[in-house]
Amino acid sequence: MSSSINTACTTRKSRIGSEQWCRVLQADVRGDVRQSVRRRGALAFAICAVFLAGMLYAQDTDLRAPSAAVAGTPASIGTTGGGSATFYLVGPSIAIERAVQLGQDIPLTAKELESAGKYIAIVCAGNCRSVGFFVAPAKPVSLAFLVHPSRAPVGESNVVSGVALPFDEFHNLVLTPTSVDFQLTAAGAAPVSHRASTQNGAAWFRTSSGRSAGNLQITASINGVSTRRVVQQVASDPCRLQIKGQRNAKGFVVETEPVRDCTGNPVPDGTIVTFTARDAQGTDTVDAPVKKGIARAQMEGTGPVTISAASGVVMGNELHLGAQ
């Protein structure tokens, strides 16, 4: 009943313009435009009469919404009464109109119900009746899997997180609680599994990075569907930066011991080590990249020299070389 009234009001509003209708109503409430009340009172009475007549007529037609409609599955809407009518279906990403016969079921094709969400079916024959129903997502067939970050330093707690969102074949987010299996595999370590149930269509996990640099493969699975992502576990800051040096014809060569982080992983090649040499001539600095685990720099000077090294905010040892 209420939906019929709403439909009639909406129709009325759209005919004379909702803004104008509101202005009339506001004028009525204030009572300061008596002339307007008198003139429009007659019009309102006529509309209400037609509306009530329509309601009485519409009681002959009834709509039955499909129960437990599923996306991509055909369904039907039952009708009562007789005669021809116009059928409207409005839903997420769809709006259709077609002629139907009252008293017969109105078939809805799988194509028309691909999108999950709330639909409204409207039948108009002189007056309009409507019914709403919900189309649930189908079974999950794919997973959107987001993992953050793409690179994580080793040995950091709760640094890796992932979110899995199951979707059906029509790209509807599956809201029904479903179990998602997360499997984490890193080289040299036993795989770790974690099961989480989706809440409002999302399942997630959070974990710490391992102690070894290398790829961490993370797989999310649901109903035989799996999606894989890779997190690159990288060496952390250099630890115990040690340098050594020796004289040569051009001056002296200074190089690091293999540069590793505090868990023993070699830092990636290309990491910059800044060598600083101080002697009577002044200060020499060279930003040298690590290559095959070692950073090396050729520096000038023949007198006694003090050399230090730093990588990022990490300092190394100091080295003293005597005069040549």
Next chain:
Amino acid sequence: MRRLLPIILVAVTVLLMVIGLTSVGRSGGTVGIASGSALPGFSSNANTPEQALSNFLIDVQRRNWDRAFASVERTNDSVNEQSFIQEWTGTNGGLRTFSSLESYDARPLHATDSEAQMRVRLHWSTPVGPMEDVRDFHLVHRADQWKVVWDEVPVPNVPSQVIPVNYLRWDLVQGGAGEQWGSNNVDSPHVRIVSMNAVDSAEGAVVMGEIVNEDTIPAFVNVQATLVDAAGSAIDDESSFDKILHVLLPKQVSPYRIDFPKVSLGKVKNVHIDVKATLVPASSDPVIGVMNQKLDTDAQGRAVLHGELLNQSGETVNVPHVIASFYDNNGKVVWVSDGYVQRALLPQESEAFAVEIPKSLAGKVQNFHVVVNQYSMHNS
């Protein structure tokens, strides 16, 4: 009377023209300092050291190379006109090749009847802004004329050689548009500001400090700062522009400096700093050593950090750019200074550099860190 006025006017005009054409000094110049810019068509005889130097610099400015070269006295036979021109116009795509001599100020240091020493401040216009070059010229008196002694040793040519380069390079592969959602995410590099200091300078407020790339991949970084007043309103918003090493390799540290001209720190309540880091392809080559760095006072009495850049690779660096951070005895960054080197840095060769420190801060400086930004034509 009716005839006298036009005659006076013509006479005065002719007199002024003669004065204008024979004099190279600009009106309003400081007494004892000859200064000038190109005056087309005329140059007077080199009867004085100032006049000789002025004629020479005007010829250089006009790129009248034959006349300029003819007017110098060479001390080195290896100097030919080609090397003389290259000294003024630059080579190998260095900053000097894109610069032009705008004007100059010459000041006599000492002079006798037979020789003179002049200090010239050369004002260059360059793509990175106006630059100043101070140079001492020696002049000698020869046969009623003064001549500039040209004792510049020509830049030696780099010998043919093979330099094995096996440094690293990071390439960036972009995934296709049709890839699955979430499968293509590569995080931006992690960079961190490790120090920040705000000071008032003669030109305005300066925000400076250091930034480090904490990641294992190269980053293109830029630092933006907003000065906020007590009411929470933004006073000014500036970026580090070229006063930062934009491409930071893993674990590399760069100074940054952001200038806020005509803003006093007294009005500033907060400074908001925003760092933007983008993943970019990069190479760790060329490696440039910064040698013989020393804090000193230059000939003009300015506090400077000078040294030499040594290109340790086989690639020419067209425009080297030096950025230096200066620390006090607590390790706090008290100033960041930068300077462009006008000559290209050839493979295995070195070039001198100097960056200035404000005199008021020179006494506080206990330590410094120099990085070299490099612009190479084939990488641009």
